[in-house]
Amino acid sequence: MSIKSVASENQIRLARYAKAMGHPVRMYVLDLISKQSCCYSGDLSEELPIAKSTLSQHLKELKAAGLIQGEIEAPKIKYCLNKENWKEAQQLFKSFLGL
C-alpha cells in the first residue's frame, strides 16, 4: 500500500508543486518569471552561476511540474508561467496555508 492511497489528490499535487519549488535556482526563476511575466533562458544563464546544461535541467523540471512553459522565439526560447497550473497552485497553497 502506498502513501498515494492515503494522501488526498490535493496533497499530492501540492507536494509536486512544492518539490519543484524546492531549490534556490528554481525558486529564483519562478520568482523572476512571475514578476515580469516571462524571461529568456539566455538571460538567466548570464545571471546564474551555473552551467547552462544545469539550468536547462532545472527549467525542464519546472516544465515537467507544469509551472512554466517555453515558447520558441528563434533563436531564443521565451519562458512564461503556465497560467492554468499557476492558478491551481495559487489555489492549493492558499487553501493549504489558510490564506
Next chain:
Amino acid sequence: MSIKSVASENQIRLARYAKAMGHPVRMYVLDLISKQSCCYSGDLSEELPIAKSTLSQHLKELKAAGLIQGEIEAPKIKYCLNKENWKEAQQLFKSFLGL
C-alpha cells in the same frame, strides 16, 4: 560563486520551506496538523503505510525546516505547527504567489 550569492534571502527561505513540503507524507502531516492544530505521531504511524522509522525521519525534517515542533506528553509526543515560522511561510508564499 554560489547560487546563494544571487538568489534573495526570501527566495532561499521559500525554497527551504517548499522542499520540506515536497513529499506526500510530509504534506499529509502538515495538512493534518494545520487543520487540527496538533497530532500524535503514533496516530500518524497507524494511518500511514510506512515504517515508523521512516515517519520519524520525515517529522525530523519538518522540524529541521522549522515548520513543526514536538512537545513531550509522556509517553507520546505531540506535534504542533511552529507558529512563528508558519507565519513567515504564509507571508513568503503569499507574497511569492501574488495573493
Next chain:
DNA sequence: TCCTTTGTTCGCAAATCTACGAACAGGATG
C-alpha cells in the same frame, strides 16, 4: 525490577538529485 509502549538512531540499499563538460540538434546568418 521487569516489561511495555513510544519514538529515535543506526546501518544499509536503492533511487533520485545536482552539477559539470562534451557532444549534439536546429535555426539564423554570412
Next chain:
DNA sequence: CATCCTGTTCGTAGATTTGCGAACAAAGGA
C-alpha cells in the same frame, strides 16, 4: 554551404533522499 548562436541531451560523478528493519533509549505501569 559553412558557421555561429541557442539550448538540449548524454554520460558521469558525487551527494542527498527515501525507505526498511534491527537495535537502542526513556519513561510509565505491573
